[in-house]
Amino acid sequence: MPSVTDYCKTIEKNDENLFLTILMNIWCYGTLLLWTTFGILVFPFVFALCLLFLRWSADKLARWFIWLYGRGWLILMSPFVRFRREQMDQLEEGKPYLFVVNHLSFFDTYCMALLPVHDVSFAVRSWPFRMFWYSGFMRLARYLDVEGSSWDEILSNCRAAFSAGGTVLFFPEGHRSRDGQLQRFYSGGFKAAISTGVPLVPLCIDGTDRLLPPGRKLLRSCHIRLRVLEPIDTSAFAEEDGHLHLRKLVKGRMAEALKEMRNGKDVTEGGANDAGSAT
């Protein structure tokens, strides 16, 4: 891991303002801590009231609260980070989808609050379930533990989420990329989409590796973009090795889209809109 001196040199090299970076870290970590503490303290009362009046299932309500928590994080970060959403109109409201997204940073999950969909069950590895301040909410929201569950359990939970009109999100790389490039894709999400018969939607995120890459603690001002790619009808991949073909197709499309995004190419149709502003 680079020392603080190395880090400062990098910042200077990138013509960034050290004062701004320090201010950003104090603001972002401080408000994140306050926002999380506030959420944990207030959640039980508001959750009980919403259960009573909205009459949603507890897991759906928990996922909505998590999405709202993510939205709050986006607002808190917005003085230092510009968020941009692209091609959100690819998604139809209330339709079940299985999302797959590339993974660059711990904060990728927070950025999923950029999606216009609030009922998202995350498929995650076992370690996030060990973060005691989050695990209760994750279990309440019925997030999928892809390491600690059998394949039948994962599939059954996916079916339950889809039948309730929700969506499921997988990180097909399984872990954060260390160099920003797409890593090897695992098959689970692709098999689940084909088995349950829902459309698969690739998502591409860019910029969170500059915000907070693996192995670093200091946040940096950046632009974050989330692009929705065209949904893929999975019924055409029903043959035995269909998930292998689907996986390759999706990875190719995501690699192409990420290349475009990193070369600064904007979408020409489907629209894009900023969800925050940078300083």
Add this chain to the structure above:
Amino acid sequence: MTEQEVIELIDSSLAEEFELDRADMVPEANIYEDLGLDSLDTVDMVIVLEGAFNFKIREEEAIRAIRTLADIHRFVLEKVAEHG
């Protein structure tokens, strides 16, 4: 096919399917701990090997005991010998 050709076909098929680094594919490599495969990949591995060698091996009990790349080499070499 010679033994070396069979091993090369196994390694190249697995490397392509699972995007493995050929330098990591030493015979003693554990397919889970060293090559990073998971339980679903084991099913895919069977599909890939069946496609590469044109035989059916999914019902074979011996597959469950496979742990290293050398186990795969041994298993496939036996199957290739059986099928003439």
